[in-house]
Amino acid sequence: MIAATLNDQIKEALKKGDSIRVSTLRLLSNALHNEWIAKQKELTEEDELAVLRRQVKQREEAIEAYEKAGRKEQAESEKKEAEILKEFLPAQMSDEGLTKIVEHVISEVGAAGPQDFGRVMGMVMQKVSGRADGKRVEEKVKEKLKS
Numbered sequence: 001m002i003a004a005t006l007n008d009q010i011k012e013a014l015k016k017g018d019s020i021r022v023s024t025l026r027l028l029s030n031a032l033h034n035e036w037i038a039k040q041k042e043l044t045e046e047d048e049l050a051v052l053r054r055q056v057k058q059r060e061e062a063i064e065a066y067e068k069a070g071r072k073e074q075a076e077s078e079k080k081e082a083e084i085l086k087e088f089l090p091a092q093m094s095d096e097g098l099t100k101i102v103e104h105v106i107s108e109v110g111a112a113g114p115q116d117f118g119r120v121m122g123m124v125m126q127k128v129s130g131r132a133d134g135k136r137v138e139e140k141v142k143e144k145l146k147s
Helices: 002-016 019-039 045-068 072-086 095-109 114-128 134-146
Strands: none
Touching: 002 019, 002 045, 019 045, 019 072, 045 072, 095 114, 095 134, 114 134
16 A cells, blocks of 8 residues: 555655655645545555556646746656656556557457547556556557557
């Protein structure tokens, strides 16, 4: 569970004087706490991962916005925060593994082309559950449905 290790990691970062890491981990801790309050029950590991993915996605969107606005310092800060948060995510699936799953689902569904994108995408996302980013899955599904 992510919440169990957060306090130890915050203490360690405080000892090292790593202010960016401390603030990022505290924000994650607060987000997990807010989710716990909203659900009014203990968070499962899947709940914690969902919160973590939302936090990473927020950072990535902020990076994009800052880069478009030409604010490189803020973009770098957000990149550092995103990297810290990604340490808690499960290892990402390899491209080969993702390709095999996409091909298997396409043959299972009998997908004929881009019109079956939604069905294929939904099934692939269920099978990879957190081990592959949605954008990566989308690109791979589109690529395989075109060929």
